[in-house]
Amino acid sequence: MITIDRVGKTKGRRTILRDVSFEARPGRVTGFLGPNGAGKTSTIRILLGLDRPGGGRALVDGRPYAAISRPLTVVGALLDGSGAHRARSARAHLRWVAASNGIAGRRVDEVLEIVGLTDDASRRTGRFSLGMSRRLGLAAALLGDPPVLVLDEPVNGLDPGGIRWMRSFLRDSAGQGRTVLLSSHLMGELAEIADDVVVIDKGAVVAQGTLAGVTGDHATLEDAFFALTGSERSW
Known part of the structure; x- marks a missing residue:
């Protein structure tokens, strides 16, 4: 389970996050929704120990990320880009990542097959x-x-x-009991996947609950978001 508890962050005089609190539970896809700049990535970076909060706690199964030994066996994270050196092949990159956490090399070919990159495993990632x-x-x-x-x-x-494949993969992952936290600014996409929704705007959570609960009487999640935030439909 993921627990975000009263997380705050400032940069100079600018408030990035204000008392952000929510949970993502096992067996469910939790959609973290908001426009670009709302605070989604900042929250995730704090959860993964990449940034420090100004206050509050971000925990995975009751522990901060930095306290987890062999973190790849507990949390799998996908941020911007692959993190691979452009001159390395996909297989070489994954072997290096696996070795950093003591993961057997045979797992590399397994995950390449899962994501559909088996035929491209020897290509340099700079050509991806x-x-x-x-x-x-x-x-x-x-x-x-x-x-x-x-x-x-x-x-x-x-x-x-690829989008259809990702939807199916995330639903299957939750069905296997995983905790899935998915951030996006694409409201229609989240409505296709999420069990629970956390809506963030200008660094603060403005609504959270089940997808049906957050959508309420509105026809779509998009309608609910703009009603909740008062934002203009410009993104």
Whole structure:
């Protein structure tokens, strides 16, 4: 389970996050929704120990990320890009990541098959499309077969077939009991996947609950978001 408890962050005089609190539970896809700049990525970076909060706690199964030994076996994370050196092949990159957490090399070919990159395993990642890079990043997140997945805008760069595959993969992952936290600014996409929704705007959570609960009497999640935030339909 993921617990975000009263997390705050400032940068100079600017407030990035204000008392952000929510949970993502096992067996469910939690959609973290908001426009670009709302605070989604900042929250995720704090959860993964990449940034320090100004206050509050971000925990995975009751522990801060930095306290987890062999973190890839607990949390699989996909942020912007694959993290691979452009001159390395996909297989070489994954072998290096696996070795860093004591994961058997045979797992590399397993995750390449899961994400559909087996035929491209020997290609240099610098020649990958954006969609292929996202798949490679997901493969790295899956190396430790973690019970928690944290994915920031995972469908960016995917073609329609890739988006359908990602939807199915995330639903299957939750069905297997994993905790899935998925951030996105694509409201229609989240409505297709999420069990629970956390809506963030200008660094503060403005609504959270089940998808049906947050949508309420509105026809769509998009309608609910703009009603909740008063934002203009410009993104």
